Amino acid sequence: MSSAPDAGVVVPRFGTRGKAWLALLGVLIVAGLGAWAYQLQQGLVVTGMDNIFSWGLYIMLFVLFIGLSAGGLIISSAPKFFHSKRYDSLAALGVLLSLGCIVVAGLLILPDLGSPSRVTGFLTSPDPRSPMVWDFGIVLLYGLFNVGYLWLLTRRDLAKMGSRLALGVADTPAGRERDRKRAFWAAAVAMPLAVGLHSVTGWIFATQIGRGDWFNPLVAPMFIMKALVSGLALLLVTSILVDRFTRFRFPRELVPELGKLLGIFVAVHVVYLVAAERLPHAWAAHFEFWSITSAFLVGDTIHFWLWTVIGGVLPIALLAVPSLRRRIKAVFVASVAAIVGILFEGVYLIFTGYHDVNIDAAPGVTTGTGYTGLEADIWATTGSYTPTIVELLIAVGLIAVGALIVTLGLRFVPIQPDDRTPVSAGRDDSTATTAGPVATDGGRRPDGGADGEVTGDA
Amino acid sequence: MTDYGMVIDLERCIGCNACAVSCSQENNVSLDKQWNRILTEGGDAMDTPEGSYPENGRDGTLSMNHLPLACQHCDNAPCVKVCPVNATYKRDDGIVEIDYDKCMGCRYCMSACPYNARVFNFDDPKTLPTDGTGNVEERKQGVVEKCTFCSHRVKEDLDPACTVACPADARIFGDLDDEESTASRYIEKYETEQLLDELETDPNTYYIRGEMSPGRTRSGNELEGTEKKAAGNPNGVATDGGDGQ
Ligand code: SF4
Ligand code: SF4
Numbered sequence: 001m002s003s004a005p006d007a008g009v010v011v012p013r014f015g016t017r018g019k020a021w022l023a024l025l026g027v028l029i030v031a032g033l034g035a036w037a038y039q040l041q042q043g044l045v046v047t048g049m050d051n052i053f054s055w056g057l058y059i060m061l062f063v064l065f066i067g068l069s070a071g072g073l074i075i076s077s078a079p080k081f082f083h084s085k086r087y088d089s090l091a092a093l094g095v096l097l098s099l100g101c102i103v104v105a106g107l108l109i110l111p112d113l114g115s116p117s118r119v120t121g122f123l124t125s126p127d128p129r130s131p132m133v134w135d136f137g138i139v140l141l142y143g144l145f146n147v148g149y150l151w152l153l154t155r156r157d158l159a160k161m162g163s164r165l166a167l168g169v170a171d172t173p174a175g176r177e178r179d180r181k182r183a184f185w186a187a188a189v190a191m192p193l194a195v196g197l198h199s200v201t202g203w204i205f206a207t208q209i210g211r212g213d214w215f216n217p218l219v220a221p222m223f224i225m226k227a228l229v230s231g232l233a234l235l236l237v238t239s240i241l242v243d244r245f246t247r248f249r250f251p252r253e254l255v256p257e258l259g260k261l262l263g264i265f266v267a268v269h270v271v272y273l274v275a276a277e278r279l280p281h282a283w284a285a286h287f288e289f290w291s292i293t294s295a296f297l298v299g300d301t302i303h304f305w306l307w308t309v310i311g312g313v314l315p316i317a318l319l320a321v322p323s324l325r326r327r328i329k330a331v332f333v334a335s336v337a338a339i340v341g342i343l344f345e346g347v348y349l350i351f352t353g354y355h356d357v358n359i360d361a362a363p364g365v366t367t368g369t370g371y372t373g374l375e376a377d378i379w380a381t382t383g384s385y386t387p388t389i390v391e392l393l394i395a396v397g398l399i400a401v402g403a404l405i406v407t408l409g410l411r412f413v414p415i416q417p418d419d420r421t422p423v424s425a426g427r428d429d430s431t432a433t434t435a436g437p438v439a440t441d442g443g444r445r446p447d448g449g450a451d452g453e454v455t456g457d458a
Numbered sequence: 459m460t461d462y463g464m465v466i467d468l469e470r471c472i473g474c475n476a477c478a479v480s481c482s483q484e485n486n487v488s489l490d491k492q493w494n495r496i497l498t499e500g501g502d503a504m505d506t507p508e509g510s511y512p513e514n515g516r517d518g519t520l521s522m523n524h525l526p527l528a529c530q531h532c533d534n535a536p537c538v539k540v541c542p543v544n545a546t547y548k549r550d551d552g553i554v555e556i557d558y559d560k561c562m563g564c565r566y567c568m569s570a571c572p573y574n575a576r577v578f579n580f581d582d583p584k585t586l587p588t589d590g591t592g593n594v595e596e597r598k599q600g601v602v603e604k605c606t607f608c609s610h611r612v613k614e615d616l617d618p619a620c621t622v623a624c625p626a627d628a629r630i631f632g633d634l635d636d637e638e639s640t641a642s643r644y645i646e647k648y649e650t651e652q653l654l655d656e657l658e659t660d661p662n663t664y665y666i667r668g669e670m671s672p673g674r675t676r677s678g679n680e681l682e683g684t685e686k687k688a689a690g691n692p693n694g695v696a697t698d699g700g701d702g703q
Binding site: 050127369370371 | 489506542654
């Protein structure tokens, strides 16, 4: 069926390094499972959460990974929507990454549950008023969509290399052309779906009147913006790493271009939206010009600084200078910083909700943890939280699951398109690019028999 | 229709914690949590006043009040609206209750409740004696729980445990839909507030501040307006606190 059995697969086989990486992921996953078993048996008392600070690391990371999952769609859908082929070389990798992230996000909910076996209630007795039900639906939909989209983008290449994952689809020029059209429609679905995903996740918090700053109409737009920032940043980080360690080629001219885009996203998010959020409060609460200004510029907690300096000032500084953003290293560092910043934005959001108790008269709220006997102090008037080793192990284990998905994707799915004019890669290690049917020949033989899918279901 | 609610007369409350203790006892609440808390509006610690002692005659500014706080059984209850699996629900009689067999322990309701009325079983409940107290089955590790207005007692036409336990008669439980109930009449007559009413949760719990009410009528443990009440006090006069029925 094919003269290039590995065409487009960037990891034709796992070498020593690949096997070591898989082993590491395996160890992390097993450690996470062990920690989860321990938590199931002991109860959530082994986490840092209590009755005031009732959501912790799991939800903070859930928010982060929902955002990270945006990357693939930005890069694979938006350009398709404008019929641009400029970013095609990143499209499949991006969708693969989205898939890994959304799986991690979905799984992070499980260890957060006190009685995980009852999660089936989402299906058997959902309450349509609950933003968490909306989120459950859209996360599921988004995950499935990513699987379908990835398959649509790669099935002709899968067929060409004779993979069973092609599910019987044949590699024909006409088929490729039709898939190109379908990808356009898929992109049209992908964008509202992504906007929905990030907004709904924001609304989980933004609908809550009882937790201070959560009740804020800006939260949902902020979630969209932070998805753009962290999603693109993760795509850059991953592309650079995958380019380094596999046969994948990340076209060099895209680095400064995407770096510039990331810089713009960060600026809109951290500078503009944060200002828009803080200015009205600062203005209303202060009288003198300078006290308004300082209340607006100076943050209060360490998380705020980690978010705005590491995740804002640093990447903007690196990406604003044209000569810097042409360097892969600078873009890499800026992207990592942007992700760290977005992580701490999530941490900051959770802390602003739980630090203060609305009715905080003494002795306060019973924490429900730390009971040692009748003399124990079970009361608190403010929320505080530090994640425990158990939480960290479980979280790292789940992130390793995501990494495993991406790794296996690199091994079995041809994410490197091989039927286009060669891209100007940073390095030259030629992959097999022969015998690929050229997609632009416009050949339209009525050859529908090979296609199991119709356009209508997109 | 019935719409159960509670009036708490803060002018009568003496901060003795009797209701909190009887609540934990009756409902088998684990020792590391309380459904019903008595907060001190005053100094930084429990049972301390704010202000300063008088130094020259009457210039002292000390003041202290107590605020009993449990689930407010809100009409527009955010905890009910967020529960993804319908484990928390508003009953037709106004009580907000949790189905402990459905609750998956996601704790979204704890974020939603502005009153911090809900507690979670981070591990197995701890009680003394260890096999539990009172008349309610223990809740397992991994579910959220809170005040139920003693729905198991209400079913038997009895007032909630806290209401019966209050030595100051500061708690009045009754049907807010019945204009003749003591609770409704007090809400009508005295100045009452619903906590955090700016959040529009519309609680079924009202607090009297300002003028003191006559308090709960000392006429037994039975719920007002029920047959049991009538039978328990054939003459309509309570002489024994209802214990001798
Ligand atoms: S007080 Fe809290 S737990 Fe009770 S009904 Fe209102 S929101 Fe729900
Ligand atoms: S913790 Fe239980 S009662 Fe609360 S929202 Fe989740 S499932 Fe519902």
